[in-house]
Amino acid sequence: MESSDNISKMSSFLRKVKQLRGFGDMDSYSLVREFKNLVNASDGEIENIIENMASPQTWNYGKNAFIQNVENIIQDIAAEKMLELS
Numbered sequence: 001m002e003s004s005d006n007i008s009k010m011s012s013f014l015r016k017v018k019q020l021r022g023f024g025d026m027d028s029y030s031l032v033r034e035f036k037n038l039v040n041a042s043d044g045e046i047e048n049i050i051e052n053m054a055s056p057q058t059w060n061y062g063k064n065a066f067i068q069n070v071e072n073i074i075q076d077i078a079a080e081k082m083l084e085l086s
Contacts, residue, residue: 003081007074013038014070023059035066039073 013034020028029050036046049069052062 003077003084006077007081009038010070010074010077014067014074017063017067017070020063023053023056028053032066035070 013031016027016034017031020031032046032049032053035041035049049062049066051058052065053059054062
């Protein structure tokens with residue numbers, strides 16, 4: 001798949017993650033599963049995301065870490081694309 005397609009898919013996914021409303025949002029789990037499929041994330045990475053979002057006390061931290069993770073992946077894809085073009 002072309003890197004611009006990957007960036008587009010990940011950017012669309014990032015918007016969904018940013019729209020999560022709070023602890024107990026049923027979309028959280030489905031987005032974590034979607035993330036696993038999008039980037040072939042390891043079971044450990046997925047467990048970490050789920051644990052960080054598993055309680056009201058840690059949910060905001062977990063969401064922010066999830067957002068940062070997706071943003072980092074988008075940056076990595078963009079950097080790879082720049083290397084290909086140079």
